[in-house]
Amino acid sequence: MKIIFMGTPDFALQSLTALNKNFNVALVITQPDKPIGRKKEIIFSPVKTFCIQEGLDCIQPDKIKNNKELLKIVREINPDIICVAAYGKILPQEFLDIPIIGCINIHASLLPKYRGAAPINRAIINGDTETGITLMKMDSGMDTGDIISSFKLQIDGIDTASTLTMKLADLGASEIIKLIKSIESGSKLLSTKQNNNKATVAPKMLKDDGLINWGKSFREIDKLIKGCNPWPIAFTHLNKQIVKIYEIKEHSSEKISQGEIKKIDKSMVVGCKDKNIEIIKIQKSGQRQVAGKDFINGISKIENPRFT
Structure with missing residues (x-):
């Protein structure tokens, strides 16, 4: 053959x-x-x-x-x-x-x-x-x-x-x-x-397909992050800079607003439509990937930080 x-x-x-x-x-x-x-x-x-x-x-x-x-x-x-x-x-x-x-x-x-x-x-x-x-x-x-x-x-x-x-x-x-x-x-x-x-169509992935909408549910955001890994990698913006998100999990704390970032029990927590999200792995543009709990310590000087 x-x-x-x-x-x-x-x-x-x-x-x-x-x-x-x-x-x-x-x-x-x-x-x-x-x-x-x-x-x-x-x-x-x-x-x-x-x-x-x-x-x-x-x-x-x-x-x-x-x-x-x-x-x-x-x-x-x-x-x-x-x-x-x-x-x-x-x-x-x-x-x-x-x-x-x-x-x-x-x-x-x-x-x-x-x-x-x-x-x-x-x-x-x-x-x-x-x-x-x-x-x-x-x-x-x-x-x-x-x-x-x-x-x-x-x-x-x-x-x-x-x-x-x-x-x-x-x-x-x-x-x-x-x-x-x-x-x-x-x-x-x-x-x-x-x-x-x-028939349905699965078009080629584009970089912008990875943009996270914090008005979506935890499940939708989690699936986006998983579906965009290893490319294009799901991302958001902090102070107009691109931040890539690699892994998240639910966080059982009092609900915060969509996109709002808070440090809760040493964890980096963000609000979405229905739950709070703990950021596990994250990467600022041009820098190495770090744990969310380390990342939030590095943005402590930003007043009322929010992902957009």
């Missing part, structure tokens, strides 16, 4: 690792290197780093659509399957038509729910208790292809987007191996069309 793999972030790495152990991965296609952070340092993606370590052929085309050179490379390999996991771009039909069996996508939601770039973040932010993996036969739309199979996974109350990504990555890797082995054994690749009437 000759396979081409397409993927970029940590979510894709688990599947690539499993495929490389079990099959012939003839080529890996990943996104071009991008500058990261304030210093704009070029950092390789997890997938590219793995390819270097394992000696796998890896290319990073600037574009997929109207890329004759890429089409030539892929056609010469003549893959049985192209396996895609969080590659980051929609593939044109002429590309999808190349593999003998087809292009199979490992998508981190129970399609047709959460089509798009950020299904894991959106599921947590929206307070879902269940998500999963869908193996899908790709078409030229955004996660609109026929469903081969889907597998459910419970979302734990303590899950962040980071921890849930790893759980789903493990599940996806396990199931794609089972599927390809069944195809090798002679099973037909069966699929069913998605119910477009039940």
Whole structure:
């Protein structure tokens, strides 16, 4: 079974690792290197780093659509399957038509729910208790292809987007191996069309998606913080400066107003719509992450501090 793999972030790495152990991965296609952070340092993606370590052929085309050179490379390999996991771009039909069996996508939601770039973040932010993996036969739309199979996974109350990504990555890797082995054994690749009437979209996360509204409930704010970790990280403003919030918990004290900050029993406490919130982990822009109880000691000179 000759396979081409397409993927970029940590979510894709688990599947690539499993495929490389079990099959012939003839080529890996990943996104071009991008500058990261304030210093704009070029950092390789997890997938590219793995390819270097394992000696796998890896290319990073600037574009997929109207890329004759890429089409030539892929056609010469003549893959049985192209396996895609969080590659980051929609593939044109002429590309999808190349593999003998087809292009199979490992998508981190129970399609047709959460089509798009950020299904894991959106599921947590929206307070879902269940998500999963869908193996899908790709078409030229955004996660609109026929469903081969889907597998459910419970979302734990303590899950962040980071921890849930790893759980789903493990599940996806396990199931794609089972599927390809069944195809090798002679099973037909069966699929069913998605119910477009039940489709929802999970658009790419933006930095501003992490802005905390202290007029929301504790549960809504907690889910936002978890769903924005590790990126974009939930944030608020203190004296017009950005402050990032990493972890909170309920605080059983007399209710204070929304956004108001108080030191109660050595803890940093903030009011929201329905409860008081204790800030556990926090970070001022340009500084290191600290405990809330230490942070509040550093703002003692601010009169009537308030998050906005």
